[in-house]
Amino acid sequence: MKKNSKQLLEGIRDGLPIALGYFAVSFSLGIQARDAGMNVVQAAAMSFSNFTSAGEFAALTIISSGGSFISLALSQLIINLRYILMSFALSQRIAPETSTIHRMAMSFGITDEIFGVSVGRKPPLSPFYTYGALLLTLPGWAGGTAAGVAAGSILPDNIVNALNIALYSMFIAVFIPASRDDRHVGIAVIISMAASWLFSLLPVIKDISQGTRVIILTVCISLLFAIIFPVDENKNTEEASS
Amino acid sequence: MKIWLYIAVMAIVTYLVRMLPMTFLRKEIKNKTMRSFLYYVPYVTLTVMTFPAIVYSTGSIYSALAGFATALALSFKKMSMILVAVISCVVVFITELMIL
Numbered sequence: 489m490k491k492n493s494k495q496l497l498e499g500i501r502d503g504l505p506i507a508l509g510y511f512a513v514s515f516s517l518g519i520q521a522r523d524a525g526m527n528v529v530q531a532a533a534m535s536f537s538n539f540t541s542a543g544e545f546a547a548l549t550i551i552s553s554g555g556s557f558i559s560l561a562l563s564q565l566i567i568n569l570r571y572i573l574m575s576f577a578l579s580q581r582i583a584p585e586t587s588t589i590h591r592m593a594m595s596f597g598i599t600d601e602i603f604g605v606s607v608g609r610k611p612p613l614s615p616f617y618t619y620g621a622l623l624l625t626l627p628g629w630a631g632g633t634a635a636g637v638a639a640g641s642i643l644p645d646n647i648v649n650a651l652n653i654a655l656y657s658m659f660i661a662v663f664i665p666a667s668r669d670d671r672h673v674g675i676a677v678i679i680s681m682a683a684s685w686l687f688s689l690l691p692v693i694k695d696i697s698q699g700t701r702v703i704i705l706t707v708c709i710s711l712l713f714a715i716i717f718p719v720d721e722n723k724n725t726e727e728a729s730s
Numbered sequence: 731m732k733i734w735l736y737i738a739v740m741a742i743v744t745y746l747v748r749m750l751p752m753t754f755l756r757k758e759i760k761n762k763t764m765r766s767f768l769y770y771v772p773y774v775t776l777t778v779m780t781f782p783a784i785v786y787s788t789g790s791i792y793s794a795l796a797g798f799a800t801a802l803a804l805s806f807k808k809m810s811m812i813l814v815a816v817i818s819c820v821v822v823f824i825t826e827l828m829i830l
Contacts, residue, residue, distance in 0.1 A: 501812070502811065502812070504812070505811070505812050505815045505816065509815075525733065526733060530733050530734070530737065533734075533737055534737045534740070534741075537737060537738075537741035537745075538737075538740055538741050538744050539744075540744055543740065543744055544740075547736070547740045550736075551733065551736050557735070557736070557739050560736060560739050560740055561739050561740070561743045564739075564740045564743040564744050564747075565743055565747065568743070568744050568747045568748075569747065570775065571744075571747045571748045572747055572750075572751055573771055573775065574748075574771075574772075574775070575747070575748050575749070575750070575751035575752040576751040576752075576755065576768065576771075577768050577771050577772055578752055579751055579752045579755045580765075580768055582752070588753060591749075591752050591753040592749055592753050594752070595745075595748045595749040595752040595753065596745065596748060596749070598748045598752075600776075600779060603772070604776055605811065607772040607773075607776075608811065645789060646789065646823060646826050646827070647823070649788040649789035649793070649822060649823075649826060650788065650797075650819045650820070650822040650823035650826070651819060652787045652788055653784065653787050653788050653794060653797040653798075653801075653818055653819060653822050654815040654816075654818070654819050655815075656780045656783065656784040656787055656798075656801070657797065657800075657801035657814050657815045657818040657819070658811050658814065658815050659776040659777075659779065659780045660780060660784075660798075660801040660802060660805045660814065661801065661804075661805045661809070661810075661811040661814040661815070662772075662773070662776055662811070663773045663776050663777050663780075664802060664805035664806055665805055665806075665808045666773055667773075668806065668808070673770070673773050676770055676773060676774055676777075677773060677774075677777045680773075680774045680777035680778050680781075681777055681781045683778075684777070684778045684781050684782060685781060685782050688782050701778070702775060702778050702779055705774070705778045706771060706774050706775045706778060709770070709774045709778075710767050710768075710770040710771045710774045711767055713766070713770045713774075714763050714764075714766035714767035714769075714770060715763060715766075717766070718762050718763060718766040719762075719765060719766040719769045719770075
């Protein structure tokens with residue numbers, strides 16, 4: 489019990505900076521939701537039930553043009569495919585005896601950022617850590633969307649700009665320390681940066697959506713490293729916990 | 731009314747994508763290549779999502795690069811995630827005050 493409450497508090501603590509960043513991002517999402525014809529309640533409900541930036545941005549484009557439900561569903565499936573990889577990866581980091589209810593509930597909290605802080609933790613990942621993280625980030629995300637619709641512009645640009653980098657900085661705080669601990673991760677990170685940069689510049693490839701690019705690069709580079717530098721069973725757990 | 735249906739459709743698809751692997755994949759994966767693949771996935775995904783997107787995340791490339799360099803340096807020193815985020819935000823804010 490004490491352990492669960494500690495996990496919950498740590499989730500809340502790590503969720504706070506994410507929630508602040510989410511508020512800024514979902515604020516601009518709210519402005520687009522208003523353009524797509526949503527009111528404050530609808531926009532907040534969309535963000536509360538979907539909890540994903542790229543997916544919601546894409547959905548708003550389809551909704552505002554009166555697209556079909558099929559194309560909407562397909563867009564969500566493709567853009568959010570990366571969550572399958574994350575869900576898959578996290579399924580290996582939670583305790584095997586974790587109940588179905590906990591699995592179903594905590595999987596709702598798979599976002600790029602919560603995934604980022606979750607993999608930075610010593611396994612096994614507790615469902616209560618995820619619940620703690622959700623406690624501030626989900627209201628922050630839904631609230632920011634609602635505020636965006638209602639006010640159009642509350643925060644000055646320079647503050648929004650500064651908050652926008654927070655999420656990326658948190659990603660960096662996960663993969664850079666891991667690169668120091670494991671040379672192979674470090675090489676993978678450098679190659680990932682180079683490949684991702686190339687993908688954003690090359691003709692044709694740069695027109696592939698950001699979500700798809702992330703899927704392609706993740707699968708290719710991770711597979712390449714799994715074959716060239718397979719992880720030793722014991723080494724794996726040691727490094728994940730260091 | 732149609733907007734509520736749109737919201738329901740997108741919410742269901744997005745939730746299933748998140749929920750299915752975690753709920754129904756219970757056995758430990760024994761295959762070494764598969765385990766290694768999943769070990770690398772988080773770090774590669776986070777890196778690919780961060781770069782080069784971070785460079786365009788703020789009001790100017792220069793403030794973003796300043797924030798990016800700050801985050802890299804502080805993370806290399808293994809500073810806590812929260813401090814890395816807060817300090818890089820402050821660096822972006824101050825850089826934009828200076829150049830704009």
